[in-house]
Amino acid sequence: METAFTVLALGMLVAAAAAMSLRNLIHCALCLVGAFGGAAGLFLTLGAEFVAFAQVLVYVGAISILIVFALLLTSTRAVETAQPWVPPRGLGPTVAGLVTGLLLAAVGLSPGLPEKTAATSAVSVQELGRELLTRQAPALLAVGLLLTAALIGAVVVALREPPPTSGKEEPPA
Amino acid sequence: MNDLVNQLWLVPALPLLAAGVLALTPRHRRGLAAGLAIGTLALSLVLSVAAWVSTLGATGPDGFRAVRNFPWLTWGDHTLHLGWVLDPLSAVMLVMVSFVGLVIFVYSTGYMAGDENFTRFFGFLSLFAGAMLAVVMANSLVLLFAAWELVGLASYLLIGFWFQKPAAAAAARKAFLTTRVGDLGLFAAMLWLYDATGTLVFFDGGRGCLEAPAVAALAGQTVMGGLTLSAALSLLVLLGAAGKSGQVPLHVWLPDAMEGPTPVSALIHAATMVAAGVFLVARLFPLFAAQPEGASGVPPALQAVAWLGAVTAVFAALIAVAQTDLKRILAYSTVSQLGYMFLGLGVGGVAVGMFHLLTHAFFKALLFLGAGAVIHGCHGEQDIRRLGGLGRLMPVTFATYAVGMMALAGVPLLFSGFWSKEAILHAAHTWPASPGPFYLGLFGALLTAFYMTRQVVFVFFGPYRGEKGAPTQPGKVPHESPPLLTVPLILLAAGAILLGFFGTPAWPGLQAYLEPARVGLTGPDLARLVSAEALKLMALSTAVVLAGLALGWWCYGRRPLTDPTAPDALELAQPGLFRLLRERLRVDELYEATVVRWHTGWAALGDRLDRWVWGGLVLLIQGLTVGLAWLGRALDEFGVNDGFDTACERLRRGGTRLAATATGRLPGYLRGAMAGAAALGLLLLWGGCR
Amino acid sequence: MFAVETLNQGPGSPGQLWMQWVPLSWQPAAAALLGAATIVAVFAGLFALTTWLERKGLARIQNRPGPNRVGPAGLLQPAADGLKMLLKEDIRPWAADPWVHTLAPLLKVVPVFCALAVIPFGRHLVALHLDAGLVFFLAMGAITEVALFMAGWGSRNKYSLLGAMRAIAQLISYEVPLALAALTAVLAAGSLSLPAIVDSQAGWYPGGLARWHVFTPWGLAGLVLFFIGTTAKANRAPFDLPEGESEIIAGHLVEYSGFKYALFFLGEYLLLFGYSAVGITLFLGGWRAPFAWLDWIPSPAWFALKLLACIAWFIWLRGTVPRLRADQLMHFAWKFLLPLGLLANAAALLWQATAGWDFAGASLLRWGLAGGLVLVPYQVLGRMLLGAAAGRPRHYRFAD
């Protein structure tokens, strides 16, 4: 089990690093997909199947496509050529490094949890469903509402208005 | 009859009203001025005589006394009452003042005819008359003191009437200030009296301060030096009286007051004002005579009065001998006679003193008016050495003047001066305290007779020493005064003669009237006149007077005086003494040297103090404030402004730097946020929560 | 963790035989490999058969003989095509992005094979018994969209990019109605695992008819929706706009040739098999016999039979139905299928809620209610939507 975990983890991290550092945006997006896939794999190794499949379904299926679409819609000549980092280049990574170091230190220093990794069966979907619909019912309703609102909001925001600059096109009849 | 008392306030009010109206009338209304003044005074005279008559029939130990009081001022729980009283003393004085005043008013209409300030003169005269009448009838020391001050003001205005003349202005100021010194004493007495007795009303149905219970209380308390409270009060009052009546220490202003017009001198410095001092002592006599129970002998206050009077009499008489100015001789004579009045009061009591006051009023007024006529006739010439031989030129003036001179000198039997002076000498003789005043009185009488004969001889006998060849120029020839002047002279001469008969020992009418308690009046009694002791005294005084006259005639009468510049006979005999006397015993110089210098010293000190100390202080404060202002400005300029400006500048610069961070660029914000989160995490992890 | 017992379920299945040779630690991997191999072999064979069937079917529909040159009645045509594909030069455009271009077909085929692992072909014939099998299947289906995009974008060709965009849009918008249709079966079965759903269809109606979901109002609606979704997901027939030969010549596959093109085709057909298989398991009782008395025939046979029936249906559909325009396609998905899907779910819930009615005519009443709940809106929406959409002149937002 360890080998699977480490392989997947390494793959994911490499993909994520690539996603964040590649110059070509679409490559970044695709590496991102790889990272999400890796994460889904990790979820599987940690025994949360439903979460893994949800992860794949949502992240790989929807969000990455969304990101790719957005990249395509907004890709202009300038995007490819411009230097992809915000000056000062070193600041971002250093701050991130600081935070990661902090997290790692926290992990390292905090007292270990009792070793209870018994291979009990993963939570069945039934239990998850019951959990969602009983204890987490209000949260579920809220997320439902949120998703609807987000959907409508995104559509409205992204609706095409006549861009002030071109001005040639008439709005849809 | 007592309703008359209710109207009595009209007596002073009318002249004062006239004065008020005259103050407003324009200068050219001379007729109105004279008429108004004389009319109101005549009315007052009629009222006074009516009031005097009403007091005659009174019986009772103190004689007639009607009192009218009214509350004038209340503050807190104190009320101050004023009021007026009608009793023999005030009635006599009312009549005397108004009669003499009227005569002098008539005389001055003639005398001042040529003066353009005629109305103003009469306004002041009415003011003076009203004030004098108020003094006389006042029943409260406050009202008396107020009127007293008004009299002083009037005398200042009248002495300084010709204020263009610097000498007149200086004399007026001198008179005012000197009497002011005296008034201080009176004022202090008033306050002390009020404090002691709680009221300043003389007679208030038993509660007045001059009535028996209050006086006994005053006499009971002793003040420093063993003096009884009443004695102390009396001495203070005496100081006021001496100032007003020109007694020795404060007499310097009276001779100088001659600068004023002659009617003024006559009215104020002969008859009335100077008599006010004597009247004051007479009015407050119970205070002076107060004795603690059982104490015998003459009360110290009266002794002081007596001695003061005697000394002044002799002192003034000596100076009068050496004077060359016509009116100054009369002035010193007045001072001397006032000394006699005080002597009379001290030794003989109210009646004796008042009798001499009355007689003196008449013949001194007569002498002054006579002198006025002489000056008027000689066109303003006052130096007796340039006069002479006027007997022939002014027969009426000479006749009346001679009567006045004889009354003053005390020629026996016919003239009032003799009787009043004899009464004083009689009282002095029998005075238990000491024989001194009696002998001083005799020596004074001698001197009086001497300087009066000297004056008459200089003025009326011998050749006219005035302008040479004067008789040829009609304008310059001394002429007899018009009837307007001579008639008042005649009237006064009659008064000088007749008044004496009221006070003769045979029939002491006046004395009985003034002090019924002491002098029982049983009708004319020749026996007293011819009693051995009385006769002896009369003989002695007659001898003294005749000696004075003879001495005077011997010095000046034997050879007609022809040379105005010739030295005086006495001067030949005693040059040093004579020159001393002529310079008025250098009293003025004394004062000049002491009081004035001391005063100027204090003034200089005050000035220096003021200039350096207070001035310095003010400068210091000014400097301080200016310095503080500068400090404030500097502080503000550098401290606050700069500080504030630099603070604002730094703030602004900090602000811009901070603004620089707000670039609006999202990555920057994100990085900042994450750095903050890291720091927070760091803090949480290692901040002590492990 | 993969469940090991998948393969050795069958009675005396080969798994037990050779298991003892495999060291214990390797057994799970070996079992998994065996399962995968069988799936790949079976479905590759089915792919070949289907290509032949399709060409023959279409030809017959278009009244022409179809491939008959290669092998008896053209049976070897698939082998010929395969050989052709292998021999053709595998061209990669110069401007194409090497990584993305080559990875695209791989990413298209592999997920679908994984998806097939979850489907129960027989009584115990399921490669991967997952608790959330359906979700796994849908997830694997979602990955293919990424492959489409990579193909379209990788080949640096405007038309291929446009084709990819259209394909992705179509796939995503039909994902939702598909999921809703599947949801009706899940609501009835109460579980996401496919074998469990098949088990929920056990039992027979009094007449011996199998209790398949399709014989319930919501089941029928669900199946119709599911199959419409499947045709769209597999880019077939009315919805095969992305690689509509007449318009943009194979859409995003325009730059592919040779073996990569073959892989894409394989992926497409596998997707078709996968979705129809799931449709069968959800609504047509999976490997269950239709009638009680036919139960003796082995379960995989029933499953294969139903699968072939579905394939025939799609081929028939492809031959007869005209292609939809892109915007009609979109309107159809979002404004018609989505509401119907929701209503189907409502009908399923209603059906379950009223399960307790046992008075006379109860079943008729329940049928009426559930059926009406789905049919009436079907009529209303259909008339309102399609009529309106059709009537309006089309507005080209970008073209003019």
Added chain:
Amino acid sequence: MSPLERALVVSALLFGIGLAGALTRRNAILVLAGIELMLTAVNLNVIAFWRHGGQTASAAGPAFVLFVIAVAAAETAVGLALIIAWFRQRRTVQLDEADTLKG
């Protein structure tokens, strides 16, 4: 290194990478991608604790992760919509050019 710590280390690293990307990338969309990575790292963390924390019985962990995934999806949708709208206005996606809110 217990499996839990291993998982936590991996999630921390993933988080770091996501953060680095978000902080450095100039393109807004990639910043969003970075954020998505961070969210996945969080999910990983939760599942790790759920798996090795001994509470595997309760389904709270996966439920929570599901919610996070849902919210992430919503957030990405809205975020990208905004970015597209912003792109239409300004014709650029470079974050550091969006400084109209400059102080």
